[in-house]
Amino acid sequence: MTRRLLAALASAAVATTLVVGVPAMAQAVTPNPTPPSSSGEDEVRKAQYWLDDYGIAEAWQTTRGEGVKIAIIDTGIGRAPAEFDGAVAAGTDVSGVGSSDGRTPVGAVDADHGSWVASLAAGRGTGPETGVIGVAPEAQLLAVSVGFGSSATRSFADQIVDAIHWSVDHGADVINMSLTTNVPDWPESWDEAFQYAFDHDVVVVVAAGNRGSGTTRVGAPATIPGVLTVGGVDRAGKASVDASTQGITIGVTAPSEELVGVSPDGTVVSWDGTSGAAPIVAGIAALVRAAHPDLDADNVINRIVKTAHPVGADPADKLLYGFGLVDAAAAVSADVARVDANPMGSLKDWVRLYRRAQSQPQPTESAASVEVPPLPKADTVTRASSPLLPDRDTVLYGTLPLTLLTAAAILVALGVTAAVRRIRLASRTPSR
Incomplete structure (x- = not known):
C-alpha cells in the first residue's frame, strides 16, 4: 500500500552552516484522494496519532483556532493540495526566486518542506474525516517563502529579518520557523527583528534541529531568548535519537517521528524531524490564543510550558525534554496563573548584557544667553613681607x-x- 520516497535534503551554507531541520528520509503513504481502509477509516487520518495522544482532539471541543494567523516562514506553501483550500490568507517571498504570494515552493531538494510544515499546523484535511488535518484546522496561514544556499539570491540573514517583519505587519499571532543554523550565535540584525515580533505580541515557535541532519546541539534561532524551542520525541514519548537534538533552550517536546505531511503536489508523506514537532506546538499556540484572546504572548507560552508533562527527574532530562511533553487540552483549559514575563527569557535583557552598548547621543547645549551677575570687587593686595627685605x-x-x-x-x-x-x-x- 505504501512506497519509499527518498528525500535527500542537503545542508545549505550561508555565512555559517545554515540548514533546514528536515528528515533524512520521507516515506510516501499515498497520494490524495486516500481510499478508506477495510474498516472504513481513512488511513491518513489514522496515522495522525498525535491528535489523540497529545490532547489535540480534546482541545477541539473548545476551539479549532478560528481567528488566529500562523506565519509559516519556510520554503513556501503549495497551491495544489486540497488541505490548503481556504487556509492561506496571504503570502510573500523574501528569497528573490519565489512568487509574490509565497505559494511557489523554493529550493532544489527541500521545496516540499514548507508544505509539510504548514499541513501539520493548520491543514484542512480533504473531508471531515479524511486527509491531513492540522492542529489548528480553522486558523489562517501566512505563507512566507525563504531560500537556502544557492536557491536564493539574498543572504539568509536578511531573508529572516524581512520574513519576520512582513509576518508581524500582516497580523501574525504565531510564527513558526522549522529551520536552524547549526550554531548558537545569530546575526546581530536578528536582534531587532525578533524583538519586533515580541514587542508586537507574537508567539515565535522554533524547531530544535535534528542530529540526523548534522545538528549536534541546538542552534539559532532556537537559542534566541523568548522563542519557544521545540524538541522531538518518538511515538512512545522518548527523546528522539536522530530526529531531535538537545540543549538548555528547549522549552517543550512534541512528536518528531512517523509524522504525516502533504507535499505541494498533493502527495502525502511520512517524515521525521523537529521541523514537524514545531508546527504541532505552533498549532497548539494558535488554539490557546483562540481560546484565550485576552492573553499576551508571554502567557500563551507560559500555559504551554506549565501544562506540559515533565519527563524524568534527572537534570539531564531537561536538556532533552525541556518542561516536558505538550498537552493541548491542558494548555487550552487548565487553570494557569498569569505571569509578567516570558518563561523562555528576554531578548531585550540579553542584548543589553551581551551586545556592545550603543553610544548615546550627547545632550545639546542651550543656545539661549545666560546673564551672569557681576563679580565682587577684588580685595586689596597685600604684598608678602620678609625680615630680609627693607x-x-x-x-x-x-x-x-x-x-x-x-x-x-x-x-x-x-x-x-x-x-x-x-x-x-x-x-x-x-x-x-
Whole structure:
C-alpha cells in the first residue's frame, strides 16, 4: 500500500552552516484522494496519532483556532493540495526566486518542506474525516517563502529579518520557523527583528534541529531568548535519537517521528524531524490564543510550558525534554496563573548584557544667553613681607640716615687725607 520516497535534503551554507531541520528520509503513504481502509477509516487520518495522544482532539471541543494567523516562514506553501483550500490568507517571498504570494515552493531538494510544515499546523484535511488535518484546522496561514544556499539570491540573514517583519505587519499571532543554523550565535540584525515580533505580541515557535541532519546541539534561532524551542520525541514519548537534538533552550517536546505531511503536489508523506514537532506546538499556540484572546504572548507560552508533562527527574532530562511533553487540552483549559514575563527569557535583557552598548547621543547645549551677575570687587593686595627685605620705615629711618652719615664720613676722611698729603709735601720742599 505504501512506497519509499527518498528525500535527500542537503545542508545549505550561508555565512555559517545554515540548514533546514528536515528528515533524512520521507516515506510516501499515498497520494490524495486516500481510499478508506477495510474498516472504513481513512488511513491518513489514522496515522495522525498525535491528535489523540497529545490532547489535540480534546482541545477541539473548545476551539479549532478560528481567528488566529500562523506565519509559516519556510520554503513556501503549495497551491495544489486540497488541505490548503481556504487556509492561506496571504503570502510573500523574501528569497528573490519565489512568487509574490509565497505559494511557489523554493529550493532544489527541500521545496516540499514548507508544505509539510504548514499541513501539520493548520491543514484542512480533504473531508471531515479524511486527509491531513492540522492542529489548528480553522486558523489562517501566512505563507512566507525563504531560500537556502544557492536557491536564493539574498543572504539568509536578511531573508529572516524581512520574513519576520512582513509576518508581524500582516497580523501574525504565531510564527513558526522549522529551520536552524547549526550554531548558537545569530546575526546581530536578528536582534531587532525578533524583538519586533515580541514587542508586537507574537508567539515565535522554533524547531530544535535534528542530529540526523548534522545538528549536534541546538542552534539559532532556537537559542534566541523568548522563542519557544521545540524538541522531538518518538511515538512512545522518548527523546528522539536522530530526529531531535538537545540543549538548555528547549522549552517543550512534541512528536518528531512517523509524522504525516502533504507535499505541494498533493502527495502525502511520512517524515521525521523537529521541523514537524514545531508546527504541532505552533498549532497548539494558535488554539490557546483562540481560546484565550485576552492573553499576551508571554502567557500563551507560559500555559504551554506549565501544562506540559515533565519527563524524568534527572537534570539531564531537561536538556532533552525541556518542561516536558505538550498537552493541548491542558494548555487550552487548565487553570494557569498569569505571569509578567516570558518563561523562555528576554531578548531585550540579553542584548543589553551581551551586545556592545550603543553610544548615546550627547545632550545639546542651550543656545539661549545666560546673564551672569557681576563679580565682587577684588580685595586689596597685600604684598608678602620678609625680615630680609627693607620696608618703608626701615629705609626712611635707618638706611637713609646711615647712608648720609657714611657719605659724610667718607668726605671728611678724604679731606683729612688730602690735608695730610699737603703737609708732607710742604715739609719736603728745600728751603732757599
